[in-house]
Amino acid sequence: MFSLSSSPSSQFSASNLxxxxxxxxxxLKQELPVIYEIDSALVESACRDLETEIESISQGLAGCLELLLPCEVEVDLRSEKLGLSGRLDRLAQGCVPCIIRTGRAPEAGVWKTDRIMLSGYALLLGEKEKRHVPFGLVEYARQGLIRRVEIGLPQEPAEPVDWPLVQPVPDTLDYDQWLGYTPAELYSELRTHPQGKGAEADFGRPGWMTLRAYSMGMIANWGAHHIDIAHWGLGLEETGPVRIRGRAAFPKRRLWDVHGSLDMKLTYANGTVLHIADDTVYPNGVRFVGEKGWIFCGRGSVKTLSNDPGAGGKHGRWRPLEASARALIEGEVEHRLPRNPGNHHRIWLESIRTRQPTHILPESAHRTTTACILAFTAMNLKRGLEWDPAAERFVGDEEANATLARPERAPYGVRNALRRAGRAGG
Known part of the structure; x- marks a missing residue:
């Protein structure tokens, strides 16, 4: 019954509490006897007993609130021996939100602006990728004007036809916390994590990657990597498409509900078109098509999951780096795209040392995932969409704008956390 939510979490010290x-x-002493038919003497006696415990209660409550409000609490790292003092930097390891407003959480202050922030998109950061996307061969004069980028994505496995839609929740799983802010759903193992057999753990592809409550399917699972490369190569890291068109197929049983085959076109303000299709149309990777030829780049042999396809996918006709003419991918170029050498952690640690920003900032990562979400929204609404990348809203389309945020099941979710921290939830 105590009202604490009106105060920002920075005021929740033991003395303030x-x-x-x-x-x-x-x-309470004043209002309880008025609201309820309670003897005022009994209320006063209970309050006197509680007054003697308030100091110890406030000390314990302050620690609990720090755990409940992580968005506001800043962790300090201090070491007299090493001479360290300050707040921590963050490495976001491949975070792909399903909601555009959630992707703006870093800008809402979840991360302090004076901290080094790196979004870990493996294809743009991987040490081997300096061979796959060689320092700006795509964007500049050697390739000429680029008006089309072709992106091929692998497909999700087929939805099982005989797996039960409802199963008992395992004793080892807190299913309410697993669901988090998403709507309550009946449990099925293939919608969450493989449980394994006996003592053998199964760390195969989890079923939640095929549910729109947590994922968007391959348009994000692989699309985030390839669209990130396309934005980087075209210099579009801080904007987004203005027009989205296309189609996709969806499972019929609804055990899973993300797309299967797809064919989407994202058009940018400068006229460039990203044509994104499954690997029955294009090889797995990114092909920049320009006036003077084309350059294809892919992931090579790098795998995150055991069933990840390599570059070229089932087509297999192109190597991780290929071009219409060898001259397009050999020799030096006059301009180089900004990048840092090395892998995720090397880039991040170097930026921490120099206090210079990394080349994958929250804004760039947000624009990549936004493009994935826009394509997913269009395929679900089954119609074309117009998008304003500056305002980050659909143009004259309230049905589409209603998808920019989702209801969050309390007490979970970003907006609920921001409200608890005394910030606008958005």
Missing amino acids: QGLLEENLAL
């Missing part, structure tokens, strides 16, 4: 508790207790 003690004052808040005393104010609330005095209010």
Whole structure:
């Protein structure tokens, strides 16, 4: 019954909490006998007993609130021996939100602006990728004007036809916390994580990657990597498409509900078109098509999951780096795209040392995932969409704008966390 939510979490010290508790207790003493038919002497006696415990309660409550409000609490790292003092930097390891407003959480202050932030998109960061996308061969004069980028994505496995839609929740799983802010759903193992057989753990592809509550299918699972490369090569890291068109197929049983085959076109303000299709149309990878020829780049043999396809996918006709003419991918170029050498951790640690920003900032990562979400929204609404990348809203389309945020099941979710931290939830 105590009202603590009106105060920002930075004020939740033990002493401040003690004052808040005393104010609330005095209010209860006055209002309870009026609201309920309770003997006022009994209320006063109970309040006197509680007054002696307020100090210890406030000390314990302050620690609990720090755990409940991680968005506001800043972790300090201090070492007299090493001479360290300050707040921590963050490495976001491949975070792909399903909601555009959630992708803006870093800009809402979840990360402090004076901290080094790196979004870990493996294809753009991997040490081997300096061979796959060689320092700006795509964007500049050697390739000429680029008006089309072709992106091929692998497909999700087929939805099982005989797997039960409902199963008992395992004793080892807290299913409510697993669901988090998403709507309550009946449990099925192939919608969550493989449980394994006996003592053997199964770390294969999890079923949640095929549910739109947590994922968007291959348009994001692989699309985030390839669209990130396309944005980087075209210099479009801080904007997005203005027109989205296309189609996709969806499972019929609804055990899973993300797309299967797809054919999407994202058009940018400068006229460039990203044509994204499954690997029955294009090889797995990114092909930049320009006036003077084309360059294809792919992931090579790098795998995150055991069933990840290599470059070229089932087509297999192109190597991780291929071009219409060898001259397009050999020799030096006058301009180089900004990048840091090395893998995720080397880039991140070097930026921490120099205090210079990494080349994959929250804005760039947000624009990549936004493009994935826009394509997913269009295929679900089954119609074309117009998008304003500056305002980050659909143009004259309230049905589409309603998808920019989702209801969050309390107490979970970004907006609920921001509200608890005394910030606007958005």
